[in-house]
Amino acid sequence: MRYLPLTNTDRTAMLAKIGAATVDDLFVDVPEIARLDGPIRGLPMHAGEMAVERHMKKLAAKNMVAGEVPFFLGAGAYRHHVPASVDTIIQRGEFLTAYTPYQPEIAQGTLQMLFEFQTQVARLYGCAVANASLYDGSTACWEAVAMATRITRRSRAVLSGALHPHYAGVVKTMAKFTGDTIADALPAITPEPDLDSLIARIDDETACVVVQYPDILGRISDLSAVAAAAHAKGALLVVVNTEPVALGACKSPGEMGADIVVGEGQSLGVGLQFGGPYLGLFAVRDPKHVRQMPGRLCGETTDAEGKRGFVLTLSTREQHIRREKATSNICTNSGLCALAFSVHMTLLGERGLRELAAENHRLACIAADRLAQVAGVRLLNNAFFNEFTLILDGKPAREIVRDLADRGVLGGVSLGRLYPGVAGLEQALLIAVTETTTEEDIERLARELATSVAPSFQETV
Amino acid sequence: MNAPNQSGWKPAMVASEGAYNGPATTTGNRALMLEEPLLFEIGRVDVTGVDLPPVDAAAPSRLGNLARSEAIGLVGLTEPETVRHYTRLSRQNYGIDLGFFPLGSCTMKHNPRLNEKVARLPGFADIHPLQPVSTVQGALEVMNELAHWLITLTGMHGVAMSPKAGAHGELCGMLCIRAALEARGDAREVVLVPESAHGTNPATAAFANYRVENIPATPEGRVDLAALKARLGPDVAAVMITNPNTCGLFEADLREISDAVHAAGGYVYCDGANFNAIVGKVRPGDLGVDAMHINLHKTFSTPHGGGGPGSGPVVLSEALAPFGPMPFTARTADGVVHLVEEESAEEFGHTQAFGRMTAFHGQMGMFTRALTYILSHGADGLKQVAEDAVLNANYILRSMEDILHAPFADSGPCMHEALFGDKDFGGDLSTLDVAKGLIDEGYHPMTVYFPLVVHGAMLVEPTETESKAAIDQFITAFRAVVERALAGDEALKQAPYFAPRRRLDETAAARKPKLAYEG
Numbered sequence: 001m002r003y004l005p006l007t008n009t010d011r012t013a014m015l016a017k018i019g020a021a022t023v024d025d026l027f028v029d030v031p032e033i034a035r036l037d038g039p040i041r042g043l044p045m046h047a048g049e050m051a052v053e054r055h056m057k058k059l060a061a062k063n064m065v066a067g068e069v070p071f072f073l074g075a076g077a078y079r080h081h082v083p084a085s086v087d088t089i090i091q092r093g094e095f096l097t098a099y100t101p102y103q104p105e106i107a108q109g110t111l112q113m114l115f116e117f118q119t120q121v122a123r124l125y126g127c128a129v130a131n132a133s134l135y136d137g138s139t140a141c142w143e144a145v146a147m148a149t150r151i152t153r154r155s156r157a158v159l160s161g162a163l164h165p166h167y168a169g170v171v172k173t174m175a176k177f178t179g180d181t182i183a184d185a186l187p188a189i190t191p192e193p194d195l196d197s198l199i200a201r202i203d204d205e206t207a208c209v210v211v212q213y214p215d216i217l218g219r220i221s222d223l224s225a226v227a228a229a230a231h232a233k234g235a236l237l238v239v240v241n242t243e244p245v246a247l248g249a250c251k252s253p254g255e256m257g258a259d260i261v262v263g264e265g266q267s268l269g270v271g272l273q274f275g276g277p278y279l280g281l282f283a284v285r286d287p288k289h290v291r292q293m294p295g296r297l298c299g300e301t302t303d304a305e306g307k308r309g310f311v312l313t314l315s316t317r318e319q320h321i322r323r324e325k326a327t328s329n330i331c332t333n334s335g336l337c338a339l340a341f342s343v344h345m346t347l348l349g350e351r352g353l354r355e356l357a358a359e360n361h362r363l364a365c366i367a368a369d370r371l372a373q374v375a376g377v378r379l380l381n382n383a384f385f386n387e388f389t390l391i392l393d394g395k396p397a398r399e400i401v402r403d404l405a406d407r408g409v410l411g412g413v414s415l416g417r418l419y420p421g422v423a424g425l426e427q428a429l430l431i432a433v434t435e436t437t438t439e440e441d442i443e444r445l446a447r448e449l450a451t452s453v454a455p456s457f458q459e460t461v
Numbered sequence: 462m463n464a465p466n467q468s469g470w471k472p473a474m475v476a477s478e479g480a481y482n483g484p485a486t487t488t489g490n491r492a493l494m495l496e497e498p499l500l501f502e503i504g505r506v507d508v509t510g511v512d513l514p515p516v517d518a519a520a521p522s523r524l525g526n527l528a529r530s531e532a533i534g535l536v537g538l539t540e541p542e543t544v545r546h547y548t549r550l551s552r553q554n555y556g557i558d559l560g561f562f563p564l565g566s567c568t569m570k571h572n573p574r575l576n577e578k579v580a581r582l583p584g585f586a587d588i589h590p591l592q593p594v595s596t597v598q599g600a601l602e603v604m605n606e607l608a609h610w611l612i613t614l615t616g617m618h619g620v621a622m623s624p625k626a627g628a629h630g631e632l633c634g635m636l637c638i639r640a641a642l643e644a645r646g647d648a649r650e651v652v653l654v655p656e657s658a659h660g661t662n663p664a665t666a667a668f669a670n671y672r673v674e675n676i677p678a679t680p681e682g683r684v685d686l687a688a689l690k691a692r693l694g695p696d697v698a699a700v701m702i703t704n705p706n707t708c709g710l711f712e713a714d715l716r717e718i719s720d721a722v723h724a725a726g727g728y729v730y731c732d733g734a735n736f737n738a739i740v741g742k743v744r745p746g747d748l749g750v751d752a753m754h755i756n757l758h759k760t761f762s763t764p765h766g767g768g769g770p771g772s773g774p775v776v777l778s779e780a781l782a783p784f785g786p787m788p789f790t791a792r793t794a795d796g797v798v799h800l801v802e803e804e805s806a807e808e809f810g811h812t813q814a815f816g817r818m819t820a821f822h823g824q825m826g827m828f829t830r831a832l833t834y835i836l837s838h839g840a841d842g843l844k845q846v847a848e849d850a851v852l853n854a855n856y857i858l859r860s861m862e863d864i865l866h867a868p869f870a871d872s873g874p875c876m877h878e879a880l881f882g883d884k885d886f887g888g889d890l891s892t893l894d895v896a897k898g899l900i901d902e903g904y905h906p907m908t909v910y911f912p913l914v915v916h917g918a919m920l921v922e923p924t925e926t927e928s929k930a931a932i933d934q935f936i937t938a939f940r941a942v943v944e945r946a947l948a949g950d951e952a953l954k955q956a957p958y959f960a961p962r963r964r965l966d967e968t969a970a971a972r973k974p975k976l977a978y979e980g
Binding site: 001006026059077094106128248301314316334349358383413417 | 803
C-alpha cells in the first residue's frame with residue numbers, strides 16, 4: 001500500500017519491543033461484540049492511483065463545468081478568474097500540511113499571513129479588526145447575530161427580507177436552539193430595497209438588524225439610515241456581504257456605520273467548488289468589541305530577542321480555554337482558503353481590486369441593458385454591482401433555467417430555486433456577471449432567453 | 462530591544478548549546494533562513510500583479526450613490542514579488558511534508574497528492590452549488606458515494622454531510638439529539654461530558670442550550686462507569702464521549718454505557734476525532750453510538766491547511782437520522798441522485814429535519830479528497846491504517862515509559878496515541894520546555910497540556926504514515942530532550958534556539974492586542 005511505510009519486518013520488530021504477539025493484542029480493549037473478523041464488508045480492496053483517478057474522472061465528467069459554457073450564476077458564490085500563482089502557493093507543503101499555529105516559533109509563515117489577511121479584510125470592510133476567518137459566510141452571519149446578543153444582552157434579531165435565504169436559514173436553525181427570536185421576512189420584489197419597513201421592525205428588544213449588501217436581488221443602497229435607526233434603539237447593525245469584489249467599487253459597510261461586517265470570501269482565490277470549502281469573513285468596526293468576537297485572532301508581538309513575531313491571541317474567548325463558557329464552539333477556521341484569498345488580494349492590490357470591480361460592473365451594465373431588451377424580460381434593479389434581477393413573463397424562471405441548461409447555458413439562479421413554492425417570486429431570475437463573462441456569453445444568453453421566455457416573440461438577429 | 466518575557470529570561474545564545482552563533486548579518490537573514498517584511502511594508506498602492514483594463518472614470522455607472530470615494534487601504538505586488546513573499550513565509554512553517562508531526566488528537570498523516578489532483582478537476586472545482594441538479598450529477602454522486610462508505614465504515618444508519626468541521630459536526634449531532642427529544646416532548650437539560658473531553662464538547666453542549674456536567678475518569682484513564690450510571694436520569698439528554706478517548710485508550714465499557722444511557726432515555730454522542738485508531742476495525746454503530754462526527758481532515762487525510770478548512774460529516778443512528786439537517790443526497794431507482802431540500806423533504810420522507818447548518822451543501826472539496834482516500838486504501842488498507850497507527854503509538858509508549866511518566870501505561874495497550882506527563886522533571890522545567898526542545902531537534906512538538914486530567918500532559922500521535930526509521934529517530938531525540946528535562950538542564954528553558962523565532966511574548970500580545978497593520 002503506497003501510503004504505508006511499515007514493512008512486515010518492521011511490524012514484527014515493533015511488536016517484539018511492545019511485548020505483543022500480534023497486532024490484535026493491541027486491540028484487546030475492544031469488546032468481542034464490536035470486533036470485526038476481517039476487512040470491513042462492502043468496501044472494495046485498495047486500488048492504485050490510475051484506477052482511483054479513472055473512477056473520479058468519470059464522476060467529474062458528468063458535471064457541466066462553469067468555465068466551459070456561458071455562465072451567469074451567483075447568489076452567494078461567484079466565478080472569478082483566480083491567478084495561476086494562487087494555487088501553486090497554497091499547494092506548498094509548508095502551508096498545505098501545517099496545522100493550526102499552536103507552536104508559533106515554527107508557524108510564523110501561517111501567522112504572518114493571517115495578520116496580513118486580517119488587515120486586508122478589515123480595510124476592505126471599513127472596520128478596525130477582522131478575525132482569522134470562519135467556516136463560510138452563512139455561519140459567520142449566525143456568529144454575528146450571536147455576538148450581537150452577547151453585547152446587547154438582548155435576544156431578538158431582525159433580518160432583512162433580502163438576506164440570502166440560506167443565511168437566514170442557518171440563523172433561524174441556530175436560534176431555535178439558543179432560544180433567540182428571529183424576525184425574518186421574504187424579499188419584496190421592488191427596484192429599491194424597502195429600508196423604511198426594515199427600520200420600522202427594529203424595536204427596543206432588538207439586538208441587531210442584519211442587512212445584506214449588495215442584497216440577494218443584487219440591489220445596493222445606502223445603509224447609513226439603518227445604522228442610525230439601529231443605534232437609536234441600542235441595536236447593532238450587522239452587514240452581510242457575499243461578493244467582496246463589490247467593495248472595490250462600492251462604499252464599505254463600515255463607512256455606512258455597520259458595527260459587525262461578515263461575509264463570504266470565496267470570490268477571491270477560492271473558486272466555486274460546488275459550495276465548499278469557502279471562507280467566512282468577520283470584522284468589527286469598533287475595537288472595543290474585539291473580546292466578544294468568535295474565532296481565531298492573530299496578533300503581533302515580539303520574541304525573546306526582540307524580533308517582531310506573531311501569535312494567536314485573546315484565546316481566553318475560545319473553547320479550549322473557556323470550555324462551556326466560550327464565545328463560540330468553533331475550533332478551526334478556514335486557513336488555506338484565507339491564504340488563497342490573501343494571495344489573490346495581494347496580487348490585486350488597491351489598484352487591481354478597483355480595476356476588477358470596474359470591469360465586473362462594466363460587463364454587468366452591458367448584460368443588464370442587453371437582457372432587458374429581450375421581449376418578456378424586465379430589469380428590476382435601479383442600482384446594482386455585478387448581479388441583478390430579471391423579471392420574466394410566462395413560464396416560471398426555474399423552468400427557464402432548466403431549459404437553458406438543456407441547451408448548454410448556465411443562465412442564472414431562479415428565485416424559485418432559493419424560495420421554492422413562495423408565490424410572487426417565481427418569475428424572478430438572478431443574473432451574475434463577472435470579468436470571466438464575455439460579451440459573446442451575454443449575447444448567447446439573450447438569444448436563449450428570447451427563445452425560452454417568449455417563443456412567439458423570438459428576436460430576429 | 463529585549464521584550465519582557467513570561468519566564469523572565471534574558472535572551473542570549475548559551476555556550477552550553479555548543480552552537481556557533483556567528484556574526485550578525487546586515488540583512489538579518491541567515492543563508493536559507495530569510496526574514497520577510499509585512500506585505501504592507503513592501504506592497505504599493507499603484508502596483509498590481511493582475512493585468513486588467515484601467516478604470517474608465519467616464520464609464521456608465523449603475524452604482525447609484527454608492528460609488529466608493531475613499532481609498533480601501535490595500536497594497537499590491539507583482540507576481541514575482543508575490544511568489545517570493547509567500548515562498549519566504551512558507552519556509553517559516555513546519556508541515557507534515559517537512560517532518561514528523563506527532564500532534565496528539567490531530568492525526569497529522571500524509572496528505573496524498575492524488576487527492577489534491579482529483580479535487581482540482583474542473584468537473585469538481587469549477588461547478589456552482591446552485592446549478593440545476595441535472596448538470597451536477599457527478600458531484601452529487603461523490604457526496605452520495607462518500608456518504609455510503611462513511612455509513613459502511615461506522616455501521617450507522619444515516620449521515621449528515623453538510624457540517625463544515627469537527628466542532629460544527631458536534632453541534633449538528635447535539636442538535637439532532639435536541640430535536641429528537643423535543644419531538645417526543647421530552648425536555649431534558651443536562652449533557653454529561655467526561656472531564657478528559659476536548660474543549661469543543663462542553664462548548665457545543667452549552668451552545669445547544671444544555672447544562673454541562675463533568676463525569677470523572679477512573680485512575681486507569683477511562684470514564685467512570687459507576688459514576689456515570691449513578692448520574693443518569695430523566696434530566697440527562699446525552700452523554701458526549703470520545704472513543705478512543707483523549708488519554709489514548711479505548712473506552713471498553715462503551716457498549717454498556719450506551720445501553721445504560723438508552724435505558725435512561727438519553728442518547729450517546731461520540732466524538733470521532735480519534736476514529737483513525739479504529740477505522741476499518743471497529744464500527745461505532747456496534748457500540749450503541751447515536752451520533753458521531755468524522756473529521757475528514759484527520760482520518761481521511763484532507764489537508765489541515767494551517768488550520769482549516771475541515772469537514773465534519775455526522776453519522777447518525779436510526780433513532781436520530783430522521784432529524785438530520787438539510788440538504789442531503791438520495792439516489793432513486795432510476796439512478797438519479799437528488800439533492801433533498803425543504804421542498805422535497807416530504808417526497809423523501811424527511812420531514813423532521815432540524816433545519817440548515819450552512820449555505821449550500823457542505824465541503825465538496827473535502828468530499829472528493831476523502832472519497833479518493835477511501836478508494837485508494839480500500840477495506841484492507843483502512844484496516845492496516847488503524848493497525849499501523851496503533852502499533853506506532855504503542856511502540857513509542859514502550860520506548861519511552863522507562864524514562865518518561867506514562868500515567869496509563871499499566872492500563873494496557875494504548876490506541877493511536879501515547880500519553881505522558883511531566884513528573885520528575887528537574888528544576889522548574891516543564892512540558893513546554895520539552896516541546897520547545899523538540900523544535901530545535903527538528904520536530905513539531907506533540908500536543909501539550911491536553912488532556913487536562915494529566916499534569917503537564919504530552920500527547921503523542923505518530924499516525925500510520927511514518928516509517929520505523931523516522932519513529933526510531935524521533936524516539937532518540939525525544940529521549941534526549943526528556944533526559945535533559947529530568948536532569949534540570951536550564952538551557953532547555955530558552956529553547957528553541959534554531960527556529961525562525963525564539964519564544965514569543967504571548968502575554969504582551971493579549972494585553973495590548975495589535976490585530977492589524979497600522980500605517
